[in-house]
Amino acid sequence: MPGLRATPFLDATDGDAIVLTDQQRADLAHIGTRLRVPRRTLIYEQESEARWIYAIVDGVVKSYHALPSGKRSVAAFLFPRDLFGLAKSGRYVNSTQSVTPATLYRFPIGDLAVLLKQRGDLQFKFLLKVTHELREAQRRAILINRRDAAGRLAMFVDFMAERANHSALRGLTVTLPMSRSDIAAFVGLSPASVSRAIASLALRGLAVFDGRHHVRILDPAGLKKLVAAV
């Protein structure tokens, strides 16, 4: 059962607000296929022919772009109820790989286009979703401009805290399934700087890392302040 996560541009409700009707779910399920993939599975590669749009049911996926220099930039981490499969002129613009074992729905891009044109209300929900993503991408582009490593990392931790338990920052321990280098490639720092930034957050008493994949947020207010200090 596919779903979508986004804040509508119109209504004043916020949080995860897009709910598909049973009919819409059925329509989607009809053209889609469900599949499970283990972690570190390459789902598709950039420049390859774009045949499907994917929806995440469960798990985490990263979307990354290989640059001419050989570096990899992580464009986005994707979570349950996110869509992916962004294409341009029939080719995917990024590569995607599962970070954890994941359950996905996959829709043939042509069938989906036909369905959306027929069902104006369903298409509208997709429009909301893409608009939501656009907003997030812009926000990230703005935040990423800051130079200081600690601020960038704080931003990332905040970002993860908001998705994981969307009871923003109250579940004080957040899981970060991805590697340090993935985080570095996402926030635009070197892995070394990420490591130092982690130490810096601990030093300031904002958050401590417990093993590779867990952060405990000690001072939510202080963290938010650092995030906003742009």
Place this chain on the structure above:
Amino acid sequence: MPGLRATPFLDATDGDAIVLTDQQRADLAHIGTRLRVPRRTLIYEQESEARWIYAIVDGVVKSYHALPSGKRSVAAFLFPRDLFGLAKSGRYVNSTQSVTPATLYRFPIGDLAVLLKQRGDLQFKFLLKVTHELREAQRRAILINRRDAAGRLAMFVDFMAERANHSALRGLTVTLPMSRSDIAAFVGLSPASVSRAIASLALRGLAVFDGRHHVRILDPAGLKKLVAAV
């Protein structure tokens, strides 16, 4: 007569490929209002109630976001056939201001939503447009991660060259209607660094600035190489 500019995700045609039918134009014109604004006009302010979606017929608009620190980050420059008016929960997320005198179309957001839901094919063109913008925003977020000032500026010049004369880089003189500080706020540099980057491009024989608002591209290939050197 409103229009849209985007590269579809499906078809292999590229360039400005979204064409509205006469019927679609008529539908839009019916709910929209045309207006002209002089340069430097504040069109709307961030956090204010989002009532309209705008389409640019002619002129250049900047969308910027005021940050807690008092700095302003330019989220996007908008050109003819671009849409703007991105909102979240009924409030605009950015402020927008005209950079040149501009002709706009303005659609009441509620009426537009109704129209789009009714007209699946028109809505699909909006979906393509927003998807296009999302792609661009992601690309920019990736490119902006580079540290070097000259590379960032080269990216910007290339970006402007592609919109202005969309005969990419062959019209060797490009007009940059915005100020240096706007450029700085867009590419994420200080105005001082932009100034030095301009000098650097000239020194390398890639492009020379002629007055405040014109660049002459001397070595398109070399410029592209610098842009790609990420």
Place this chain on the structure above:
DNA sequence: CGGTTGGTTGAGCTGTATCAAAAGATGTGG
């Protein structure tokens, strides 16, 4: 023709990238 705004140039400082090496995880096969 002054005043104001916007842009360029210069000097010093801060902080991140880089390179290198050590320490810590992880996974594999015996």
Place this chain on the structure above:
DNA sequence: CCACATCTTTTGATACAGCTCAACCAACCG
């Protein structure tokens, strides 16, 4: 189940690039 090989992460020292602050210059405006 352990030992080894590999990969990831951390830590350290250094260099360099852009930011800041400030002064100077140019353009635009009444």
